[in-house]
Amino acid sequence: MNNDNLKKAYIIFVTDSRQYRNSKINIDNILNELAMLCDTAGYEVVNKYSFIQPKITAGTYIGTGKLESLKESAAIDNVEYFIFDNELSGSQVNAIEEGSNITALTRTEIILEIFALRAKTMTAKMQVELAFLEFEYPRLKGKRTNLSQIKGGIGLRGGAGEKQLEYDRRRARERIHKLKFQLSKVEKSASTGRKGRENTFRIAIVGYTNAGKSTLFNLLCKESVYVEDKLFATLDTHTRKLYLSDDTPLEVIISDTVGFIDRLPHTLVASFKSTLSEVVEADLLLHLSDASDENIEEKLLHVESIIKEIDASHIKRIVIFNKSDCIDEVQKNKILTSYDDAMFISAKNNTNIETLRKKILDIILELNTNNNELPS
Numbered sequence: 001m002n003n004d005n006l007k008k009a010y011i012i013f014v015t016d017s018r019q020y021r022n023s024k025i026n027i028d029n030i031l032n033e034l035a036m037l038c039d040t041a042g043y044e045v046v047n048k049y050s051f052i053q054p055k056i057t058a059g060t061y062i063g064t065g066k067l068e069s070l071k072e073s074a075a076i077d078n079v080e081y082f083i084f085d086n087e088l089s090g091s092q093v094n095a096i097e098e099g100s101n102i103t104a105l106t107r108t109e110i111i112l113e114i115f116a117l118r119a120k121t122m123t124a125k126m127q128v129e130l131a132f133l134e135f136e137y138p139r140l141k142g143k144r145t146n147l148s149q150i151k152g153g154i155g156l157r158g159g160a161g162e163k164q165l166e167y168d169r170r171r172a173r174e175r176i177h178k179l180k181f182q183l184s185k186v187e188k189s190a191s192t193g194r195k196g197r198e199n200t201f202r203i204a205i206v207g208y209t210n211a212g213k214s215t216l217f218n219l220l221c222k223e224s225v226y227v228e229d230k231l232f233a234t235l236d237t238h239t240r241k242l243y244l245s246d247d248t249p250l251e252v253i254i255s256d257t258v259g260f261i262d263r264l265p266h267t268l269v270a271s272f273k274s275t276l277s278e279v280v281e282a283d284l285l286l287h288l289s290d291a292s293d294e295n296i297e298e299k300l301l302h303v304e305s306i307i308k309e310i311d312a313s314h315i316k317r318i319v320i321f322n323k324s325d326c327i328d329e330v331q332k333n334k335i336l337t338s339y340d341d342a343m344f345i346s347a348k349n350n351t352n353i354e355t356l357r358k359k360i361l362d363i364i365l366e367l368n369t370n371n372n373e374l375p376s
Contacts, residue, residue: 006044009081009105010070011035013050014062020052029295033262034085034107041113046077060095061088071100081105090139108135108265115268123186130179131267137172140165190277200251201364203242204279206307207288208299209259212322214238215347216288217256220357239278244361252364255282262302269309280312284363291321291335291344316367318359322347 011034013027031048038045049070057063061084062070070082082096083105096104112132119125205213221240242254255278269276279285285307289300300319307313321335324344332344343359345352 006042007081008046008077008079009038009043009083010047010049010074010077010079011038011045011083011085012048012062012070013085014056015050015052016055017052026295029298030085034083034110037107037110037114038083041110041117043081043083043110046079047073059092060099061086061092062096064099067096067099071102074100074102083107083110093139107263111261111265111268123183126179126183126186127268127272130176130183131265131270131272133172133176133179134267134270135265137169137176140168140172187277200253201284202278202282203252203254203284203286203360204282205254205256205286205288206279206303206317207259208290208293208303209261211259211288211290211299212347213259213288214256216286216320216322216345216353217254219347219350219353220254242360244357244364250364250368252360255279260303260306262298264306269306276310279307279315280310282312282315283367284360285312285315285317286320286360287317288320288322290323291331292323292326296321296335297338316363318343318356318363320345320356324351325349 011031013030013034015025019025027050031050035045035048051062051066053063060067073079074082079102081103082100085107087108088096088104088106093104096102112128112135115124115128115131119128205217207213217238217240220242239253239255242252244252257276257279258272287300287303289296289303293299304313307315319339319342321339321342321344323346324332325346325348335342343352343356345356347353
C-alpha cells in the first residue's frame with residue numbers, strides 16, 4: 001500500500017498507576033499488537049504513547065494537559081487519528097475530539113474495521129455489521145455522530161442531515177433485529193448441513209490470528225485457500241474432506257476458522273456464532289501457535305480463554321507449534337517444559353506434516369477402539 005494513502009495516527013495506551021503496579025502489563029507488547037492491527041486496517045502509526053496516571057480522567061481520559069500536548073504534536077505530524085488501546089465511552093470520544101480536532105478511535109473499532117475489510121461473503125458482512133451495531137448502540141447516547149457518518153461502508157446509510165439520536169437508536173434496533181433474524185436462518189441451514197455430516201470425524205484448526213492456520217489447512221487438504229501475512233486474513237470458515245489413510249474408520253472433515261486475538265470483541269464472538277459452531281461441534285481441535293512469537297504463552301492462554309468462552313473446553317486437542325524452522329533447540333526445549341506432548345511443524349517448509357497426519361489418525365483410531373467416542 002502506498003504510504004500516501006495511509007491514514008496517519010498516534011496509538012495510545014493509558015493505565016492508572018495502581019493497576020500498573022498490581023498487574024503484569026507489558027506496554028510494549030500491547031502497543032506493538034495495536035500497531036499491527038492499525039497497519040492491517042490501513043493506518044500509518046506515526047508515534048506510540050503510553051501514560052501511567054494516578055487515576056483515569058473521566059472527561060478526556062488522559063487529561064486536558066496531555067491532550068493539548070498530543071494535539072500540538074499531531075499538527076506537526078499531520079496526524080488525523082488518535083487510536084486508543086483502551087475502551088472509551090461516547091462522551092469521552094466527544095471530549096477528546098472537541099479538545100483536539102482529531103478523530104478518536106479504539107482498539108475494538110480497529111478490529112471491527114479489519115473484519116469489515118476482510119468480509120467477502122454476505123454472511124460475513126452481516127456478522128460484521130451486527131457486531132458493529134451492537135458495539136456502537138450503547139455509545140450513541142454520548143456521541144454526537146450519527147450512524148450513517150460512522151460506518152456507511154458496511155451497510156449503514158442515510159441522509160446527510162440525519163442526526164437525531166432517537167432516530168439513530170430506533171434504526172439501529174431495527175437493523176440489529178433484522179440481522180439477527182437473517183443470521184439465525186444461516187445458522188439453521190449450517191446446523192442442518194452439519195447434521196448431515198454426523199457420521200464424520202470433525203476437526204477444526206484454531207489459533208491466534210496470523211499463526212499459519214490457512215497454510216496448514218492447505219497442506220493437509222492439498223487445497224488452495226487464501227493466505228496472507230496479515231491479521232484476520234480468514235473470516236469465512238472453509239471445510240474440506242481430509243484423507244489420512246485407508247485405515248481411517250470413517251470420513252474426516254477439517255475446518256479452517258477465524259483467528260482469535262486478545263480481547264476479541266464480545267460482539268464479534270456473538271455475531272460469528274455460526275462460524276464458531278465449527279469449533280464447538282468439532283471432535284478434535286488443532287491448536288496452532290507461532291513457535292517464534294516472543295509472547296507465545298500469552299497468546300496460547302488468550303486462545304484457550306476464547307475456547308472456554310464458546311463452551312469448547314471439553315474437546316480433545318493437539319497443541320501444534322508452527323514455524324519450528326525459526327527457533328533453536330533451547331527455545332524448543334523451553335516450550336516442551338510446559339507442553340511436553342506438543343508437536344513442532346513448519347507449514348512453510350512442509351516439515352512434520354505427515355507426522356501430524358499420523359497423530360490425527362492415531363487419535364481417531366484410539367477413540368474408536370478404546371472409548372467409543374466417535375460420532376455414530
